[in-house]
Amino acid sequence: MSTLKEALAHRRSYYAITNKSLITDNEIEDIVKFAVKNVPSAFNSQSTRVVLLLGEQHLKLWNIVKDTLRKIVPEGAFKATEQKIDTSFAAGYGTILFFEDRKIVEGLQKAFPTYHEKFPVWSQHTSAMHQLAIWTMLEDAGFGVSLQHYNPLIDEAVIAKWGLPENWELIAQMPFGVPSQEPGAKEFKPLEERVRIFK
Numbered sequence: 001m002s003t004l005k006e007a008l009a010h011r012r013s014y015y016a017i018t019n020k021s022l023i024t025d026n027e028i029e030d031i032v033k034f035a036v037k038n039v040p041s042a043f044n045s046q047s048t049r050v051v052l053l054l055g056e057q058h059l060k061l062w063n064i065v066k067d068t069l070r071k072i073v074p075e076g077a078f079k080a081t082e083q084k085i086d087t088s089f090a091a092g093y094g095t096i097l098f099f100e101d102r103k104i105v106e107g108l109q110k111a112f113p114t115y116h117e118k119f120p121v122w123s124q125h126t127s128a129m130h131q132l133a134i135w136t137m138l139e140d141a142g143f144g145v146s147l148q149h150y151n152p153l154i155d156e157a158v159i160a161k162w163g164l165p166e167n168w169e170l171i172a173q174m175p176f177g178v179p180s181q182e183p184g185a186k187e188f189k190p191l192e193e194r195v196r197i198f199k
Contacts, residue, residue: 001140002140004136007136007137007139007140008136010139010140011132011135011136011139011145012139012183012186013145013146013147013183014139014143014144014145014146014179014182014183015088015144015146015183016087016088016144016179016180016181017088017091017092017093017143017144017145017146017175017176017177017178017179017180018091018092018093018177018178018179018180019091019092019093019177020093020177020178021093021094021143021177021178022141022142022143022178023141023142025054027141028052028054028094028138028141029052031134031137031138031141032050032052032096032134034137035050035130035133035134035137036048036050036130038133039126039129039130039133040126040129041122041126041129042108042119042122042123042125042126043108043112043122045104045105045108045119045122045123045126046104047100047101047104047105047123047126048098048099048100048101048126048127048130049098049099049100049101049168050096050097050098050099050130050134051096051097051099051162051164052094052096052097053094053095053096053097054093054094055094057162058090058092058093058094058095058175059090060161061095061097061158061161061173062085062086062089062090062095062175063090064154064157064158064161065085065089065150065154066081066082066085067157068150068153068154068157069081069082069150069153070082072153088146088175089146089148089173089175090175091177092144092175092176092177093143093176093177093178094175094176094177095173095174095175095176096134096173096174096176097158097170097172097173097174098127098130098131098170098171098172098173098174099164099168099169099170099171100123100124100126100127100168100169100171101165101167101168101169102167102168102169103165103167105119105120105123124171127171127172131147131171131172131174134174135147135174138176142178143176143177143178143179144176144177144178144179144180145174145175145176146174146175146176147172147173147174148172148173148174148175149172149173150173151170151171151172151173152170154170155169155170158170
């Protein structure tokens with residue numbers, strides 16, 4: 001197992017993935033539950049909601065995406081879109097859906113009106129921390145992972161398909177599977193432009 005620094009340095013976007021897993025489904029569930037339990041949130045709001053889709057349920061999501069896009073993408077361009085989904089995201093082992101519970105956010109806005117405008121922003125921060133934690137742990141377990149955003153186009157269909165509460169707002173979709181090829185080299189902007197230190 002990597003150190004946290006090693007795992008973060010190794011974390012990348014993998015688009016060439018397979019429907020294989022190097023760990024059990026229970027171990028995948030443990031990763032998700034560990035993050036949801038331990039990742040911090042503003043005012044300890046615990047507003048993040050996560051749905052893990054495996055097997056046929058994973059494929060159902062990407063069929064929803066394709067069916068939704070088929071209605072809005074020009075016919076000539078849809079074939080490339082469908083191929084991208086089929087050979088990358090749908091080709092994986094599973095998908096994790098990240099939601100934020102609007103009811104909790106709205107409750108905090110009422111309880112603490114001084115921070116009314118900040119709570120939706122802090123809710124996004126909370127979701128992002130969950131995404132990074134799960135992404136990093138999945139990669140450390142041998143998966144290739146990426147983060148996709150087909151919301152809000154698919155929101156209503158997803159809520160309906162899995163009978164989820166309507167106050168759950170879809171934030172991101174995270175397909176994962178054993179990588180079939182490594183990502184390309186990553187470029188880094190100079191840290192001197194991004195970090196300032198005062199002693």
